[in-house]
Amino acid sequence: MLKSRFSKSFGFILLVLLVISLFFCSLAMGQTTISFKLALEVLTNYDPSNTEHLVVATSRLSRAVIALCIGMSLAIAGVLIQALTRNPLASPDLLGINAGAIFFIVFAITWLNIHSLVGYMWFAFLGAAISGFSVFLLSNFGRDGVTPLKVIIAGTALSALFMSFTQGMLVIDEQSMQTVLFWLAGSIAGRDLDMLFSVLPLLILALIICLFLGKSVNVFSAGEDIAKSLGQNVVLIKLLIGLIIIILAGGSVAVVGSVGFIGLIVPHMAKALVGIDYRWIIPYSALIGSALLIAADVAARFIISPMEVPIGVMTAFIGGPFFIYLAKKGVAKQ
Amino acid sequence: MKYWTIRLFKERISLQINRRWVVAVAISGLLVFSLFILNLSAGSSWISPLNVLSQIFGYTDEYAFVVETLRLPRALLALLVGAALGVSGLILQSIIRNPLASPDIIGITSGASFGAVLFISLGTGVFSMSYLPFAAIVGGFITAIIIYLLSWNKGVTPIRLVLIGIGISAILKAGVTFMLVYSDTYITSKAYIWLTGSLYATKWSDVTSMFYWMLIPLPILLVLGRTLNVSELGDDLATSVGINVQVQRLLFLLCSVILAGTAAAHAGGIEFVGLMAPHIARKFVGRSFVGLVPLTACIGATLVLVADLIARTAFLPLDIPTGVFTAAIGAPFFIYLLFSNRNR
Secondary structure: OOOOHHHHHHHHHHHHHHHHHHHHHHHHOOOOOOOHHHHHHHHHOOOOOOHHHHHHHHHHHHHHHHHHHHHHHHHHHHHHHHHHHOOOOOOOOOOOHHHHHHHHHHHHHHHOOOOOHHHHHHHHHHHHHHHHHHHHHHHOOOOOOOOHHHHHHHHHHHHHHHHHHHHHHHHHOHHHHHHHHHHHHOOOOOOOHHHHHHHHHHHHHHHHHHHOOHHHHHHHHOOHHHHHHOOOOHHHHHHHHHHHHHHHHHHHHHHHOOOOOHHHHHHHHHHHHHOOOHHHHHHHHHHHHHHHHHHHHHHHHHOOOOOOOOHHHHHHHHHHHHHHHHHHHOOOOO | OOEEEEEEOOOOEEEEEEHHHHHHHHHHHHHHHHHHHHHHHOOOOOOOHHHHHHHHOOOOOOOHHHHHHHHHHHHHHHHHHHHHHHHHHHHHHHHOOOOOOOOOOOOHHHHHHHHHHHHHHHHEOOEOHHHHHHHHHHHHHHHHHHHHHHHEOOOEOHHHHHHHHHHHHHHHHHHHHHHHHHOOHHHHHHHHHHHOOOOOOOOHHHHHHHHHHHHOHHHHHHHHHHHHHHHOOOHHHHHHOOOOHHHHHHHHHHHHHHHHHHHHHHHOOOOOHHHHHHHHHHHHOOOOHHHHHHHHHHHHHHHHHHHHHHHHHOOOOOOOOHHHHHHHHHHHHHHHHHHHOOOO
8 A cells, every 4th residue: 555645656657657568568469479669660650561560550559559548448437436336346347337338339230220430439328328327326226225235236137138138139130240249248359449539539538537536536435415514516526427437438338348347346456556545546547447458458369379368258257256355355345 | 714734644744735825826827828828829820729729639730840840849948947947046045045046146047058168169079969958057056056155254145145146157157258269160159059048949859858857856845845944944943953954955056056057058048037936926825935836837937938929929030039038027127126125
């Protein structure tokens, strides 16, 4: 646990360096190993006639950038959803938000014949909003009848519901099956940067707002009564946090499909490092999330080489045991 | 007279039968029968129930192919799978003492899928496919034991068990996806067809194998079923009247896993039936486990028959996986259950 402001800043710089070096690993490592020098050249003076440059520029660069941005988004969505629901086990995938977003994307493809990236994005937002709102209603249901655990279980049921509807639609329309399967498995490979760029402006906007939210979230997490007495407009903060969660989680699903557990693990790691101050938790989470997803994506290339492990599988293998550990520790006792 | 009392062999065998129970079982049995006939009648071509009956009892041979080759095995399998899932959920809810438990929620179904897909990817060509249910059961049982041990912390709290089940499920589902990616295309498509689990293209051999697997737990349920109600009062009390609680729990867990595992092996992941059926059954008759078994079996069969009827006929000529419709009814019901009982 880092205590002083100096050590936290120092740790932050170290994390930035870690993310940058992982980013270059992601450019250099894979089926064909490419030297770091070459990877750097692609960014500084790009030469389209060089095959190695081409490999980096056409597939690896987009993967690295997507993993960087989506890791950040998922992690912060996790931090905020845990703060909003006051539930250390919450994350967008466990509460059914991912499944809701996927359902609406598939719905749009199957019934409304929508085939544009921007269209997918808006439907992902709609799905994330609807499922997120249902879960939020559930977690505010009654005074003592609802524990964090019940909300997780309800989220799981909601996920199961959306997933089986999605499967049903895939059976009805086999044409869209191939288009849709990657959203179900969650994958970073083979995504164009175009997919990210259609969502990126909104993601960046949400992330920038998050950097200024730290103080308000600190006040909010002290409890609603205290927040009110300190003059905070609690309803407005809830709505703002909710909106940001929807943008970050929905946008991530639109780009990479359902990648779970990043939003669950990262906030716990950040809190272990910097304590309970959200002004530090948020930037730390962003960097840890990026580092984790890039590292998982690089590891996914080697485990069953020459094939690749879908990134959603990687994160479940890392995050599942951690979730069990949290459940065992009884972290969710109110 | 609320009860009929039966005493046989100088009271060596004596039981009381609740009249309400007789009525409930009779009505639900009739419901299952009429749905069963409806399942045989409905489809791309409508065959009147009378014609269906005369076909089955051999008075005519006009509809042999449609009824006996296509619809009858499928309807029978739906019935058996529904009954198995319902009873499996009933046993789990009883031994875990938690109304939220069911084989799909606490991860037994994912364990069964994992075992089955592992069997398909490693065992194809080595073993015959008739061992698939066995692989699913082993997978489900190992998963159940792991979940139970992990949830153990000076006893098992229901909610922790469900949570750990969710975590294990996630890992196992990822494992299944991993195997699908890793295996070659032929095996992947074979496993995927099995995973999307519907009752599509049921053969007579599926029905008979399902039936034989379901016979295994039956004697245990009949002989030891009465002791479960005692155990629900607490381990100490059960031990003091001479029940070996640990052995009993393990045996019943095995029964539950055999039922859920075979259901998964024959029909893929049909969710929420194991959760709903026991609840609906308890609404009609109280808490007697032995009494609940036939009623839960009937209600489970009803649910799957209805779901499969919709799945087969609503989107003709398409055949939607049956699980979609059980989830559509089951998930809202489950969330309602979660939030309706405040005192847990």
